Amino acid sequence: MMEPTPAQERIKDEQAFAHGLASRHLRGLVWERFFQAAIAIGIIALLALMFNVVNRIFGVIAVQEAIHPSELSDVPLEELTPDQLSALLVEHLPSGARVLVRDSLLGGADNYNANRTLTMGEFLPGVALPEAVAQLTLTDLQPENTQTLLVAAMDKNTLLEEAYSQVVGRDVVGSWPLTEALFNRAAIEAEVAANYPNATLQWNNWLDGQFLVDSMSNTPANTGIRTAFLGTIWVLVLTLLVAFPLGVGTAIYLEEYATGDNWLERFIETNIRNLAGVPSIIYGLLGLAIFVRALEGITQGRTLISAALTMALLILPVIIINAQEAIRAVPPSIREASYGLGATKWQTIWNQVLPAAMPGILTGTILGMSRAIGETAPLIIIGAATFIVKDPTSAVSKFTVIPIQIYNWAKQPGGQFQDIAAAGIVLLLIVLLLFNATAIILRQRFRRNLSA
Amino acid sequence: MQSELQIGQKSAVIARVLVNEADGSPRIEKRARLFDDFIRYVLLFCGIVSIFTTVGIVIVLGRESLLLFSTLDAQGQPVVTLGEFFTSTSWQPAGLKFGILPLLESTLMTSFMAMLVALPLGLGAAVYLSEYASARVQNTLKPVLEILAGIPTVVYGYFAITFMTPLLQGLFGRDTVQFYNTASAGLVMGIMILPTIASMSEDALSAVPRHLREASYGLGATKFETVSKVVLPAALSGIVAAAIVGISRAVGETMIVALAAGAGPNWTMPPNFFVAAETITGHIARISGGDLSYNSVDYNSLFALGFALFIFTLALNLISRFITNRFREAYQ
Structure with a gap:
């Protein structure tokens, strides 16, 4: 074995350095990609979050009706007066719309049961009720009182919604997000046809004006913020x-x-x-x-x-x-x-x-x-x-x-x-x-x- | 001549304003001083309100916790001792079992998962922003992180159950991954904490002097050698502080776990990230959301949990601040 000359050693060093330099730069490049990926993942997460929300707001819904509105009234329900609408509700709902009063005006069964001796006036202090109705408890309500109560306590839009959901039985039986509605329409149609033969598919946007002005309801289609x-x-x-x-x-x-x-x-x-x-x-x-x-x-x-x-x-x-x-x-x-x-x-x-x-x-x-x-x-x-x-x-x-x-x-x-x-x-x-x-x-x- | 006269007139006006004509004492100034003193105390009172808040937290949490530990069961024995509280693996208020371990375990699991995401990604993003990105890229990307940081946690919770959970179920199968699980909550929590760690670390990295x-x-x-061997060690205290603040936020986070991690304490050993388990915060939120009667053991137990959480996060925040203050100027 011959001792390497100084020149040979320098060449070896330089080769090692050159080799090392390449791998050092490579390592630097790999890490730089990782740092970029880190921030990219943050951006992707933000986009996914936004997309996920928008995807759920738009889409198609399947709507089903139990009675056709034309069987209830000769004119479209939208043209009825509040009095006619509340009469419709009292006439067609079991127990004379009392359940509707309990669930929509008195805060549901739990709330009512906790305060069942209260009169309508005590339940609804903010509502201008006729004296005769204000002194009645829920069990005392007769159909004609109920009709007056509904007109006093609900605006026309609410009455209309209740008529659609309670009497017409308009019910959203299914909803599909935007991506599915766009790319998988045939499957949705097949599913609706199989499960809800009477339902019709329609485009829907949950964030509409009605959502902003409606108060809460226990049916998704009628609820608002x-x-x-x-x-x-x-x-x-x-x-x-x-x-x-x-x-x-x-x-x-x-x-x-x-x-x-x-x-x-x-x-x-x-x-x-x-x-x-x-x-x-x-x-x-x-x-x-x-x-x-x-x-x-x-x-x-x-x-x-x-x-x-x-x-x-x-x-x-x-x-x-x-x-x-x-x-x-x-x-x-x-x-x-x-x-x-x-x-x-x-x-x-x-x-x-x-x-x-x-x-x-x-x-x-x-x-x-x-x-x-x-x-x-x-x-x-x-x-x-x-x-x-x-x-x-x-x-x-x-x-x-x-x-x-x-x-x-x-x-x-x-x-x-x-x-x-x-x-x-x-x-x-x-x-x-x-x-x-x-x-x-x-x-x-x-x-x-x-x-x- | 004329100007001297004017100056003399002005001085007279000023003297009249400042000096009471009867006895020559400063007039307006005295009243203004009294008002100044009054204002000073009003402002001091404002400052003391924040002390009341801390004192209030300690007294309220401490008092209700003491009530829990002094509640006796039918046999006249305490329902839970301090020892049992920290060592029992069963939390069943209905059965008068109050062991914090199952709740603590899922809290640590979600926080661990969150840090697994937030620490490497947050630090990576910070290094990229501070060392590699051009000023223009920085100006576009930083607001994105600020948006992420400003999103309410309930929105992240929604993201966890409507996006992350289905994604995990798709990847690992519905049989393995329950609908409510700590992995999904933890991963999304990591995304939530990412901007906090990124921006705190970025501050620490930018503070490293250029000559190094x-x-x-x-x-x-x-x-990369400069970044990894010079800049990162120089900024280490700031990065550690950021990580600790991140852990503290993960431990105290409520809405994501309330929505995605599941209801009901669950002691799993070894830890299983794919099953439902309730964290400390999730439990407090679920129980207090219902009709909780005051002065019940359940009610007191929530405050005991809150106290444990308060001490834990306070300790983490104090450590983080100690590290920042202690090592801040080491390289300047």
């Missing part, structure tokens, strides 16, 4: 009224007054950071124990105000942290100029610092509000109503919100309620998108103001 |  939408607005407004002053006040204190060497101030600061990481379900338990139970005298239990107070505590850290950043970004020169003109501390804050920081504060508030729009868990814990047909009228009304309805509809597997849930999701996402777009616009204006 | 990378290139390292 109005009550939940109003509930969401109520909760948001009440939450904002509580959380905004508290949050901005805390931020001002921490940024403008706190000196940083005080145990209380340090504790408040640390505490806020920790509260931001507490799971939302814990806030629900807090709300249940404090606002629903301990303060029942004020909040009247599971009501809008309990929900709003719980939500306010939940989004407080978000508002505070963002407001702190916005206040911190106001240049000290502005404050010094104000002091130099003889303003007091509060005059400086109120006239100079807050206006300059406001776009940033509002951005943070909107972020907090968009969190409040989507939060579901705490409201389930404090007990949002699951089935409610009455619109909220005051801060102590029973309530439901959009995400709670999505949850309730999504829980019912396989049926058309899951399509309805998809419609609710799109509505929720649109609301969120509007909120976030506002936040982004504000943020950009904020940047421009400070740099100018 | 340049020194690495100067020594002949390739891009």
Whole structure:
């Protein structure tokens, strides 16, 4: 064996280096592809999520009718007056439409059985009922009273829907998502022909105007999101009224007054950071124990105000942290100029610092509000109503919100309620998108103001 | 001459405003000061509300948990001791059995599954955004992650039962995969947490000073070698903090598991990801959603579960913050 000369060794080294370099670059390339794939998977997940929802909203449904509407009336049902419609309901429904009253007006059998001695007036405090009807209990209702009650308590659209679902027996017996409707139409037709010979197939869009204005119903085709939408607005407004002053006040204190060497101030600061990481379900338990139970005298239990107070505590850290950043970004020169003109501390804050920081504060508030729009868990814990047909009228009304309805509809597997849930999701996402777009616009204006 | 006169007039005006004519004491300033002090206390009160929240959480959860542990059964024995609470493998409120293990097991299973998805993908996305992507690509992709982060969890829950579960059933067969299962909930939870980990890690990576990378290139390292041997170790504290925040979010997440993981505690050993099992949060949501009577053992048990969850997530968040603060400026 001959010793390699230095030249030979250098050549070997260079060969090894060249070989190593190629494999090092290859390894780098493989990992770069992995990093790209990671973000691609995130995007694909987002697309799949959106597609999945849209796919469920559009599609075909199979509709079946027990009696043809022409056997009931000479003119189309749509042209009947509310009086005629309610007469139709009372005439054709077993037990004189009493079950309809119980299920659609009194909150279902469970709710009725818990309060069966109440009169109609006590059940429906928000409805202007004729005196004679208001004093009757459900068992005392005669067909003619029922007819008056229905006209007073339901609008024409609801009556029409009830006539279609209860008397005509119009029933959606099956629904298929968009992709199946487009690519597998023949199989759907065969299935409908085999199982529901009287049914007809038609295109459907669950997120229609009717869905937005209808209140809840236990048939998918008639249910709507109005009550939940109003509930969401109520909760948001009440939450904002509580959380905004508290949050901005805390931020001002921490940024403008706190000196940083005080145990209380340090504790408040640390505490806020920790509260931001507490799971939302814990806030629900807090709300249940404090606002629903301990303060029942004020909040009247599971009501809008309990929900709003719980939500306010939940989004407080978000508002505070963002407001702190916005206040911190106001240049000290502005404050010094104000002091130099003889303003007091509060005059400086109120006239100079807050206006300059406001776009940033509002951005943070909107972020907090968009969190409040989507939060579901705490409201389930404090007990949002699951089935409610009455619109909220005051801060102590029973309530439901959009995400709670999505949850309730999504829980019912396989049926058309899951399509309805998809419609609710799109509505929720649109609301969120509007909120976030506002936040982004504000943020950009904020940047421009400070740099100018 | 004229200008001096003007200055003199102005000074007189200012003096009149600031000094009380009768005794010469500062007038407006004093009132404004009193108001300032008042405002100061109002603002301090706002800050203290957040302390009340924490105190409220601890008192409420602690009090109701104590009630659970002091409830006696028909024989005068406590229905559950602290030891049993943490070691029993059976949670059956109807049978007065309160062992947290089955609920904790499924909580850990869904969180594990979530981290399995979120950690590599979130970190990968962060590395791509911070090290490889051009400014234009960054500006398009970051909003996508922000959208993912802003989607309400109930929507993810819907995605789990209408998309992920059928997908898993299609892949592994309906006999293996039950409709409600922890795998589906965990995978979707991973997608939910991905943006959190990605954006926190991206912040940590961008904070690594440029000269470290340049020194690495100067020594002949390739891009990937620079990323893996210089940038990632430098940003490690931030990445670990991101991962811990991710775990804490997974443990506390409710709506996905309430919809997709199933109802009813289920102790499986060895863990089976394809069967229905209820997590701590899922159980609290299901039980409190019904008509729960106050002052019942069931009611108290929910708060005991909440307390355990609170302590667990608080510890995780404190550790995460400790790591960030302790190691933040190591490379600057």
